[in-house]
Amino acid sequence: MSDNSLVHLYDPPERFVAGVVGVPGQRTFFLQARSGRMITSVSVEKEQVLILADKINDLLEQVSPSNSAAGSDNEYLGGVDNGPLEQPLVDQFRVGTIQLSWDGQGHRVVIEAYSAEETSPEVLAVHLLPAQATAFAERAQRLVAAGRPPCIFCGRPLDAEGHLCVRANGFHRRLG
Numbered sequence: 001m002s003d004n005s006l007v008h009l010y011d012p013p014e015r016f017v018a019g020v021v022g023v024p025g026q027r028t029f030f031l032q033a034r035s036g037r038m039i040t041s042v043s044v045e046k047e048q049v050l051i052l053a054d055k056i057n058d059l060l061e062q063v064s065p066s067n068s069a070a071g072s073d074n075e076y077l078g079g080v081d082n083g084p085l086e087q088p089l090v091d092q093f094r095v096g097t098i099q100l101s102w103d104g105q106g107h108r109v110v111i112e113a114y115s116a117e118e119t120s121p122e123v124l125a126v127h128l129l130p131a132q133a134t135a136f137a138e139r140a141q142r143l144v145a146a147g148r149p150p151c152i153f154c155g156r157p158l159d160a161e162g163h164l165c166v167r168a169n170g171f172h173r174r175l176g
Contacts, residue, residue: 004121008033008040008092011127012108018049018140019085024148025159031095031113032085033126039086042113042124044095046144053140055100056109056133063102080135093122109133 010016010033020027029049032041096116103110108127115122128136148157153167 006120006122007125008123009125009127010035010038010040011106011125012129012132013126015081015086016126016128016132016136017081017083017085018044018053018136018143020143021085021089024146025157027147029143030085030089030091031124032089033124034086040092040124041085041089042093042095042115043091044098044113046147048095048098049140050144052098052100052111053137053144056111056137059100059102059109060130060133063104080138082139092124093117093120095124103127 013033013035015032015034017032019030019032021030022028027046029044029046030041031044031049032039034040093115094117095113097114099110099112099114101110101112102108106127108129109132111124111126111128113124113126148159150156151158151163151165151167153165156163156165
């Protein structure tokens with residue numbers, strides 16, 4: 001983080017989730033952190049949500065031996081959060097890059113989401129207990145999977161109207 005960045009810090013948040021607004025094919029994905037009355041929502045790409053969830057699971061697998069000593073995980077009694085995004089939903093910034101790391105001293109997963117806008121740098125910094133990180137990853141994976149099913153030929157998402165599939169010689173594929 002640069003010295004002139006506006007940092008939205010949650011260590012740990014009461015709630016950190018990925019969520020969507022809209023219907024499959026026209027959804028906008030968000031990361032949202034809340035502690036008390038402070039809420040920060042940032043828009044992300046669907047692929048960023050999926051990759052973040054996968055990388056969190058990989059990271060927790062790598063640190064699991066040191067993670068077992070983290071008694072602070074007992075502080076988090078929530079499970080997977082299936083609730084809607086907090087309202088009012090105000091997009092603080094669009095995420096460009098995401099950095100993921102492990103804080104061995106605090107036994108926390110650290111997520112730093114940087115704004116795509118370089119002229120007004122902002123960062124959403126979230127420090128998650130391992131159980132919070134696991135719950136976030138589970139929700140995020142389900143959220144992405146709930147979108148449009150992939151075409152069996154090309155893997156691109158199918159719309160209800162269908163699409164021109166390049167792997168099926170231009171055949172117009174439809175759902176159902």
